Amino acid sequence: MQHVMFFLFAIITLGAAxxxxxxxxxxxxxxxxxxxxxxxxxxxxxxxxxxxxxVQILVYVGAIATLIIFAxxxxxxxxxxxxxxxxxxxxxxxxFATLLFVVLAxxxxxxxxxxAIGAAPVDAIQQLGMDFVGPYAVPxxxxxxxxxxxxxxxxxxxxxxx
Amino acid sequence: xxxxxxxxxxxxHSWTTWISGGLPGWAVTVVNFLxxxxxxxxxxxxxxxxxxxMERKVIGRIQNRLGPNRVxxxxxxxxxxxxxxxxxxxDIIPDRADRPVxxxxxxxxxxxxxxxxxxxxxxxxxxxxxxxxxxxYVVAIGSITTVAVLMAGWASNNKFAxxxxxxxxxxxxxxxxxxxxxxxxxxxxxxxxxxxxxxxxQWVPFCLVLPVAFITYVxxxxxxxxxxxxxxxxxxxxxxxxYFVEYSGxxxxxxxxxxxxxxMAVSAITTTLFLGGWRxxxxxxxxxxxxxxxxxxTVLVIFVLMWIRGTLxxxxxxxxxxxxxxxxxxxxxxxxxxxxxxxxxxVPQAVQYAVMLVGNxxxxxxxxxxxxxxxxxxxxxxxxxxx
Numbered sequence: 130m131q132h133v134m135f136f137l138f139a140i141i142t143l144g145a146a147x148x149x150x151x152x153x154x155x156x157x158x159x160x161x162x163x164x165x166x167x168x169x170x171x172x173x174x175x176x177x178x179x180x181x182x183x184v185q186i187l188v189y190v191g192a193i194a195t196l197i198i199f200a201x202x203x204x205x206x207x208x209x210x211x212x213x214x215x216x217x218x219x220x221x222x223x224x225f226a227t228l229l230f231v232v233l234a235x236x237x238x239x240x241x242x243x244x245a246i247g248a249a250p251v252d253a254i255q256q257l258g259m260d261f262v263g264p265y266a267v268p269x270x271x272x273x274x275x276x277x278x279x280x281x282x283x284x285x286x287x288x289x290x291x
Numbered sequence: 292x293x294x295x296x297x298x299x300x301x302x303x304h305s306w307t308t309w310i311s312g313g314l315p316g317w318a319v320t321v322v323n324f325l326x327x328x329x330x331x332x333x334x335x336x337x338x339x340x341x342x343x344x345m346e347r348k349v350i351g352r353i354q355n356r357l358g359p360n361r362v363x364x365x366x367x368x369x370x371x372x373x374x375x376x377x378x379x380x381x382d383i384i385p386d387r388a389d390r391p392v393x394x395x396x397x398x399x400x401x402x403x404x405x406x407x408x409x410x411x412x413x414x415x416x417x418x419x420x421x422x423x424x425x426x427x428y429v430v431a432i433g434s435i436t437t438v439a440v441l442m443a444g445w446a447s448n449n450k451f452a453x454x455x456x457x458x459x460x461x462x463x464x465x466x467x468x469x470x471x472x473x474x475x476x477x478x479x480x481x482x483x484x485x486x487x488x489x490x491x492x493q494w495v496p497f498c499l500v501l502p503v504a505f506i507t508y509v510x511x512x513x514x515x516x517x518x519x520x521x522x523x524x525x526x527x528x529x530x531x532x533x534y535f536v537e538y539s540g541x542x543x544x545x546x547x548x549x550x551x552x553x554x555m556a557v558s559a560i561t562t563t564l565f566l567g568g569w570r571x572x573x574x575x576x577x578x579x580x581x582x583x584x585x586x587x588x589t590v591l592v593i594f595v596l597m598w599i600r601g602t603l604x605x606x607x608x609x610x611x612x613x614x615x616x617x618x619x620x621x622x623x624x625x626x627x628x629x630x631x632x633x634x635x636x637x638v639p640q641a642v643q644y645a646v647m648l649v650g651n652x653x654x655x656x657x658x659x660x661x662x663x664x665x666x667x668x669x670x671x672x673x674x675x676x677x678x
Contacts, residue, residue, distance in 0.1 A: 156445060160392065163438060179424050183431045191434025191467070195460055198441055202453075252423050254484065 135175055142168030153214070155201045163194045180254045298579040299417055331408040331419050335401065335552025340370045342551045345590075346597050353601035377547075380540035388537065389446040396443035397538065397545035403435035404552035410486050411559045414569045414581030418487055425486035426474050429560055430467065433515060436553070437463045443546075444534035455533025458608060462514055462521065465615040470511035472623035473504040476630050477564050480647075490568030498565040500644045503626045503651045503658075505565045507619050512557040513596060514615070516550065520603040521611060558592035559585070566592070622658050626651060 145164040152158040166189040173182035261269045294301050311319050344359065344367055351358025359366030384393060409419040410428050422428050437460060444456020478484050480501070481492045498505040514521040535546045562568055566588045569581030606614070629650040633643050670676070 154389075157389075157392065160438075160442065179422060180427070183424050183427045187427070187431040187434055191431065191437060192464070195434075195437055195441065195464070198438075198445075199460065202445065254423055 131175060135172065138168050138171040138175065142172070156198060159194060159198045159201055162197065163190050166190050166194065177253070180257060296577045296579060299414060299582065300578065327419060332405045334408045334555070335404045335548050338555035339548045339551040340374070342554060342593065343370045343373065345593070346600075349594065349597045350601045353598070374544070377544045378541060382540045382542065383537075385448055385537050387448045389448070392442050392446035393537075394542075396439050396446060397542045397549075399442065400436060400439035400549040401545045401552075403432055403439060404549040404556065406432045406435070407553070407556040407560075411556070412486050412490055412563060412568055413585050415491075415574075415578045416487075417569075417582065421485055421487045424484050426478050426484040426489070426564070430471055430474065433463070433467065436549070440534050443538070447534070447537035449537050451531045452534050452536050455536070459517065459534060461608070461612060462517070465612050466511045466514035466521075466619075469507045469615060469619035469623045470515065472620070472627055473501075473508040473511065474564065476501055476504040476623075476627055479627070479630055479634065486563055486568075490563055490570060493567040493570060495644065496565060496567040496570075500647050501565070501626070501630070501651055502648075503622055503654045505561075506655075507623045507626075508565065509561060509592075509596075510619060511615075512561060513599065514611070516553045516557055518550075518554065518596065519600040520605050522605060554593065554596065555589065558589045558596065561592050562588040618658060618662065622654055625654055629654070 142165055145161045145168060148161040149158045149165060152161060166185060169189075170182040170185040173179070173185060307319060307323060310322060314322065347369070348358040348366075359369035362368040362372045384390060407429060410422055410425040412418040412421070440459045440463075441456050444452045444459070447453075477489060477497055480497065481489050483489065483492075535543060538546060562585060568588075569585040571580060571584035574580045574584055630647050633646040633650065636643055636646060638646075
């Protein structure tokens, strides 16, 4: 049952991901991207990581996808299917994308992923919260400083010159 | 007598035993989940049929008229007559609309309204799925509505619809923050995001302990459901009907159902988080009373929301966003800090609650004083009466 569900979610995610890059209409590819996020959320649920699944929907669907749609809508000519699909940077980007894919593939296949023995904890979310303020406090704080810096930067850019 | 005392749970057990006689174990699970899901999915429809009538009556009385009174006694069948009218209307799709997206948006918005009901506890152990992340799930499902509204506004290929959709996103994203902060306060006090646990631990309703969080949540919830005075997304006098202006017939009906389903859902969530859910006198001894208390409290919240709608005029978009960012967010943040500090005090829980209440009242007082002062300054600057 679990395997069937996993393959279902994997097919949804990958199929939607292919649609994201092949659809000519940019807004529709943003909508396909939302389906990708839902597929990933489903896989998180299968892994007993409900918290990550809900955060995935909250952050990626609720905030990031909405922002992408906004950016698409506010960009001129980008919605026109008659626009050329590639520009002169396409080859460079393709090279870097292939490089990134190779690096990721090597990492995923080479690293021995440690798997905890036994069933997943029932209420993992309290443990997660404890770990954020305990052993992982420093990375957590660094991430929040990064977000604050990004926010201040956005405010400075958006601010009218007085 | 014991059967009656916990009627709903016992009835569910009897039903399961009865169908287990003829069906294998997995089929029993499938049938039970399908039935439970069907009941929860029907909730927005029930909400629409009941609340449209109630809203028209309440608003009618506020505006000194009678409201519907032709179809059936006191006009109670008005909603059904409207539903029939909506079903037989022609389905019109604009010529240059993005058809698949246009057709998908009403379905998606209804999905968002229906999925909320999965984590709402109607009584002890009467909950669709008591997720350990229930409170966060409620917030996450709300983001589906944003996407659906954006899809509807864009696919209609109509300027008014697009402006309405832009307004929705600005409004929903802004008001999500005070909403999450006030839910966060409750989660902090309870120490769990399970909706069932949140109700169980309210020996005193949280609206009496955390009035700032309660008021912030209710205001943010009105904004999230897009009702007056926050109904800029469908402001009839400015942008006709906003994002669903091009929809007709049953597709319009889905938006209508989602609106009332969301109204009832946020009222039910307010009841769960702040009014003690299904708790009430004798609800411990006779759990059958739980759903009754829950419905009474929910209808009370709905009535207050309708009262606000009938009383206040609409905000302007800049005023509304300023209210979220300059009033609700700071108040909710200070409240969160205060509650987190109060929870660390080495005193009994009742004393902690008293400390929280004092802090909440202080925040409320300061906020209202500052609002009054800024209103006076505004009046003075523009030479208005009341300076």
